[in-house]
Amino acid sequence: MIEAVDLSRVYRMGTVDVQALRGVSFAIDRGEFVGIMGSSGSGKSTLLHIMGLLDRPTTGSLTVDGVDVLALSERERTRFRLARLGYVFQDYALIGELSALENVFLTPLVRGAGRGEYLRAAREILDEVGLLDRADHLQYELSGGEQQRVAIARALVNHPAIVFADEPCANLDTATSKTILDLFARLNRELGQTIVMVSHEDWHRRYFCRVIHLEDGRVDRLEDQACMSHADVGDRGAMI
Amino acid sequence: MLEGLRVSAFLAGRSLRRGNKGTIVLTVMIIALVFVNLVFLPSIVQGVVVSFNRQAIDYNYGNLDIEPREGEFYIPDGDTLVTRLGRMPGVVAAAPRIVVGAAITFATTTRSRSVIGVDRETEVLVTRTSTRMIEGEYLSAGDRDAIVIGKTLAGEKDERLDQLESLGGARVGDSVTVAYSNGEIRRYRVKGIFRTDAVGADSSAYVTRAELADVLGLQGQVSQVLIRTVEEGNEDEFRNRLYAFGVQEPISTWQEKSRGILADVTESFAIINLISTAVSLIIAVVVIFIVVFINTVNRRRQIGILKAIGIDKGMIVNSYVLQVIFMALLGTGLGVGLLAVVLRLLTVYPLRFPGGPVYPAVETAQILQSMASLLIVSVIAGYVPAWRTASEEILSAIRG
Numbered sequence: 001m002i003e004a005v006d007l008s009r010v011y012r013m014g015t016v017d018v019q020a021l022r023g024v025s026f027a028i029d030r031g032e033f034v035g036i037m038g039s040s041g042s043g044k045s046t047l048l049h050i051m052g053l054l055d056r057p058t059t060g061s062l063t064v065d066g067v068d069v070l071a072l073s074e075r076e077r078t079r080f081r082l083a084r085l086g087y088v089f090q091d092y093a094l095i096g097e098l099s100a101l102e103n104v105f106l107t108p109l110v111r112g113a114g115r116g117e118y119l120r121a122a123r124e125i126l127d128e129v130g131l132l133d134r135a136d137h138l139q140y141e142l143s144g145g146e147q148q149r150v151a152i153a154r155a156l157v158n159h160p161a162i163v164f165a166d167e168p169c170a171n172l173d174t175a176t177s178k179t180i181l182d183l184f185a186r187l188n189r190e191l192g193q194t195i196v197m198v199s200h201e202d203w204h205r206r207y208f209c210r211v212i213h214l215e216d217g218r219v220d221r222l223e224d225q226a227c228m229s230h231a232d233v234g235d236r237g238a239m240i
Numbered sequence: 241m242l243e244g245l246r247v248s249a250f251l252a253g254r255s256l257r258r259g260n261k262g263t264i265v266l267t268v269m270i271i272a273l274v275f276v277n278l279v280f281l282p283s284i285v286q287g288v289v290v291s292f293n294r295q296a297i298d299y300n301y302g303n304l305d306i307e308p309r310e311g312e313f314y315i316p317d318g319d320t321l322v323t324r325l326g327r328m329p330g331v332v333a334a335a336p337r338i339v340v341g342a343a344i345t346f347a348t349t350t351r352s353r354s355v356i357g358v359d360r361e362t363e364v365l366v367t368r369t370s371t372r373m374i375e376g377e378y379l380s381a382g383d384r385d386a387i388v389i390g391k392t393l394a395g396e397k398d399e400r401l402d403q404l405e406s407l408g409g410a411r412v413g414d415s416v417t418v419a420y421s422n423g424e425i426r427r428y429r430v431k432g433i434f435r436t437d438a439v440g441a442d443s444s445a446y447v448t449r450a451e452l453a454d455v456l457g458l459q460g461q462v463s464q465v466l467i468r469t470v471e472e473g474n475e476d477e478f479r480n481r482l483y484a485f486g487v488q489e490p491i492s493t494w495q496e497k498s499r500g501i502l503a504d505v506t507e508s509f510a511i512i513n514l515i516s517t518a519v520s521l522i523i524a525v526v527v528i529f530i531v532v533f534i535n536t537v538n539r540r541r542q543i544g545i546l547k548a549i550g551i552d553k554g555m556i557v558n559s560y561v562l563q564v565i566f567m568a569l570l571g572t573g574l575g576v577g578l579l580a581v582v583l584r585l586l587t588v589y590p591l592r593f594p595g596g597p598v599y600p601a602v603e604t605a606q607i608l609q610s611m612a613s614l615l616i617v618s619v620i621a622g623y624v625p626a627w628r629t630a631s632e633e634i635l636s637a638i639r640g
Contacts, residue, residue, distance in 0.1 A: 079550065107551075138258070
């Protein structure tokens with residue numbers, strides 16, 4: 001699903017080069033719920049952005065869903081993101097002028113779906129995340145948890161190959177975070193959705209099938225957990 | 241392409257509906273005022289031109305002016321020519337005139353002016369001076385001791401009120417002495433004073449042609465024949481018909497006769513007009529640019545997110561362009577309304593120019609041209625900042 005080989009990323013900060021990633025290699029299989037963890041500045045978000053085609057590595061190679069994504073033009077990368085990837089950002093990143101429903105049906109609309117089709121798809125997925133009754137509400141009328149669920153619905157509505165989540169619980173309280181993580185786990189379990197999530201909260205680790213630990217831009221260790229039967233996710237969450 | 245436009249229209253619509261209404265209203269108002277400015281000044285210029293043209297036809301030259309051949313003072317046998325012209329299809333009337341220079345004296349004031357000898361019956365059909373009497377009456381066919389004079393020539397007793405040199409306040413019933421260029425001196429009673437607002441006409445004096453023919457010893461010769469045609473605007477073609485009809489003398493159209501002064505006025509106004517149009521359009525560009533620039537800068541993050549979730553840059557840019565087009569159309573629509581009110585007011589209370597009242601003359605082409613130019617500059621002014629912001633790297637845009 002994702003194959004990264006020797007990825008490095010150097011940022012130019014004024015006259016100083018900052019090495020955010022240093023020769024990172026790993027592979028992620030379809031249907032995995034992978035966590036990328038590490039301390040602040042370890043390169044977690046940089047790696048996620050590169051995998052999510054929001055940034056380019058300085059060196060290395062990257063295959064996503066069977067495509068050498070580094071060879072794609074900007075326009076092709078945009079189409080690739082639209083068709084095969086979904087994003088959940090730390091601070092929800094909803095479009096403020098759009099209702100929950102409109103935020104969700106935006107990408108099917110861009111893909112050329114008819115009105116009936118995109119409305120149905122958006123309502124279904126909002127129902128899936130438990131927000132159908134809030135469909136017509138604008139961003140400021142939704143709580144943080146609700147906004148993040150709308151963002152998840154938006155990420156999922158096009159049935160992406162991979163969902164990337166960049167610290168999706170960073171601005172949420174523990175109870176709401178658990179709801180969101182439970183939702184991710186359920187989507188992974190029931191739909192086989194591949195999810196790659198960045199987190200620095202140790203207790204999130206329990207939800208992941210596999211954890212890529214980064215330290216100073218390098219893979220510190222790969223931690224395979226028993227990729228959950230997922231049956232006990234709720235119980236695990238409750239234990240926290 | 242159409243799918244992209246559908247998305248752009250969707251985003252634009254939501255932004256307009258749920259965005260900052262104050263900004264939208266302000267932008268629309270500015271576009272409306274710019275539109276009014278774009279059309280208003282040219283309409284006044286056109287109004288001046290129309291006014292000048294009307295005066296040239298109605299008080300000075302008719303539609304066509306037949307004058308003596310080069311080196312000759314008079315058209316021989318003018319009466320016969322006038323009779324023939326009067327029978328020609330398309331001719332309302334032909335008015336023979338004798339024009340002579342003279343010194344006109346009222347009390348102690350003497351002014352050198354043209355004295356024009358006219359036949360009342362034909363003159364009233366060709367020119368409209370007889371309808372602009374502000375005191376007394378116009379000439380009658382048999383008048384020999386009567387003169388009608390323009391308001392500018394008559395003047396005021398208080399010379400400070402005069403725009404040009406005058407007789408110092410001659411009034412109906414007063415006697416004036418006219419010394420003709422051939423030495424003949426006649427005394428006339430002022431029968432009427434007219435005011436056409438055409439400077440040349442209002443500085444002239446009119447007596448009957450019979451009187452002038454007697455003064456100058458002419459028998460059928462005339463200085464000019466003015467022709468009023470049924471249709472206006474095709475004087476060139478009509479001139480050719482007159483030549484074909486057998487007229488031997490040079491014929492000038494009213495456009496040719498008034499070309500000098502009108503060309504100067506039109507050119508001067510055209511320059512003012514050009515500057516005003518350029519300034520108006522620059523104002524529109526700057527305002528729209530600033531509005532869209534601030535709008536897009538404030539939404540950098542939103543634009544980054546849209547790009548991140550797979551929305552093409554072109555769709556995002558077009559959504560801003562569509563918003564600008566909407567505001568430009570709304571602004572021009574409002575501008576048309578404002579303009580209608582302004583024009584209505586100026587029709588009822590016209591601007592007073594030295595040449596008389598000027599009514600704004602709006603041409604459809606001018607309105608369409610202003611709409612088009614405003615729309616084009618709006619699109620450019622909206623596109624550039626939107627494109628610049630949307631071209632930013634996704635991550636730096638999202639990070640704000």
